[in-house]
Amino acid sequence: MEVKTKSVKGMQLKHMITKCLYFDKAMSCAELSELFDKSIPSIAKALNELIEKGFVVEQGYAPSSGGRRPLMYAINADAMYILAIAMDQRSTRIQLVDLRNHPVAEMMVFDLKLAGNDCALNILVENINKYIDGCGVLKEKITGIGIGMPGFIDPDKGINYTYLKSGDRSLSQFIADEIGLPTYIDNDSSLIALAEQKFGIAKWQKEVMVINLSWGIGLGMIVNGELFRGRNGFAGEFSHIPLSEDGALCECGKRGCLEAEASMLVVANKAIEGIKQGRVTSLKVVGEAQSKQMSDAIMAAANAGDQFAIELFSDAGNKIGKALAILIHIMNPQAIVLSGRGAKVGKILMAPIQQALHKYCIPRLSSGTELMVSELGFDAELIGAAILVMENFDKEEMNQVVSI
Template structure:
């Protein structure tokens, strides 16, 4: 029996399908356990008769999906055999598609990255040619990987812009396909493809292997070229009815009169984002400011990455711009703290590299708007996951869809 059949949630009613569902239950139980289990321990959790558990475990061992892990230490009597999942049979592909970068990772169930590829020359456009480039890059990465396609459960994609994770539709990019882009890519790549917004995927990465592992209620911010938020409430990611929850950058919490790409004015993202940092920097230089970030570059070629790097090198102008932005963000976050009462806020995205220079100014802003008691309850942290968090989170989306994590 192959992996896809075992993990299927088919509604078919037959003895074979019933056994497949029972095997599925055993696999999910072993996957979520942080230690190997004995037959009695498995039987207690899956609520299947002991003889049936023994039979199914032996079949799963034959299928190379489960393995023996030695004997359990006991005070007396016969030591029972321990069983665990053979994680080398469970992989997912994670893809992160941003405006100026595409990343593909092949990740094992234990979050070990087996292969990771990036293309920084990639430019996201709403064209068939760009979509074909995405398909080709994923295929090339899989061709270079030693993992068998039979052991890959699916492909998760974190795509910038508005995405309906339930239907696989993208509303900003690849809108020209007759079918939802998730379905289109499933057919092209011959693997189940799950699509979500890149910020939600980043938040999932924090929940699965980052600093939000133990948090019940948390906010994970994606502060990069744009501004987004993942909301975790009672350990569940809140995506909303169409997957649009967390559009923090389009909340009317700022003072800017600049026209946003959404067509409205006053959006917070026009004051807090990589784009806003670039615009503020250019204005400051035109008004006579000086900065290390220029470094013989034409002003129009300066990117927010350059400004963040210069701030880390001690550049006064860049530090001031960053801290002004952090305070505005903190004041907006204070309102969200009053509304949702989270225990944890994580600053993720490219701005995480600014560390305390950014987070300290955020705290200053939060002090101005948040109520005292909710503010004392919340902890502000900076993400430690780095640039791989998006593609790893996208692979975690596949494992979560199969209820393995």
């Protein structure tokens, strides 16, 4: 029994070190010893075993600081792979990545409408299996599946209360059973916030509001260095901040919500309507106009200087700024990051957002909040999905798959 207990503890330590090196790049034996409050011989033993298994590599010596330079250890990017999936209300992306979050196979993108689609879950599973079969990597090398998706989600229970109904099983268990890999799900905006905190522009910051500019306008909140979920796990429904009582009708059934006034879907639909009314623009409506195609086209046009496209984003930015003023008054964050699909036009949105903040926000509060545009952009959700798998790397179900 004692031998078994020591073996389990040794495996847990190796999983903890692997997880740590994934997030922190390279560390010395002494740094890991201090971090985990373990003796240097224990850490050295675990590192040597991880090197033998191919999970850790030596990465040379740290820069000299006057004494003996310590040997640094880093994760082996190709030790295993993660299947990262990013979903929105209309399309899904599947990408296999290594432990540096670099793609190792071509991305699959396919249309998948979630609302009112009873076949959506089966289509998702079918495409995941198709991707794994064709990616050129052995399934045994894939450690797990992380999925970011819209909706009210309980990540601990693996349930999405809004989309993808899975019967008696939790959604994560259903997919895990069908694919044969540990599966974890979380809200798309929460994962985008995690990506920005761990690998993006918000790294090392403690109080950050991350705005997911997509078909809705989501919010991931980093509070005191941790992802804040609220009492029921549903905190961050930024899309449904009411801007007016007589505004456009939102999908939630109420009028004047931010989502109904300034989301990417609204901007795309306004562009289509403006073109039909004869507005002067480089944009064109071809056949059955798709909001996704128009969204990509209008962002490209705005960045190329199209005045109509810029006008639409300026209007959206002003409304987003008005909603952000409310957020700043409540949360007083260190920074606000514009991320997600709409980060491509982040620089264009900055000016109208700042103007709205000057108009609606108390200067003492707004002056202490830095407004930034994500460097991860549209990739943030995929990176967040990979992070989700590694956040669970030391859990029991993962240990059963990855023995190190």
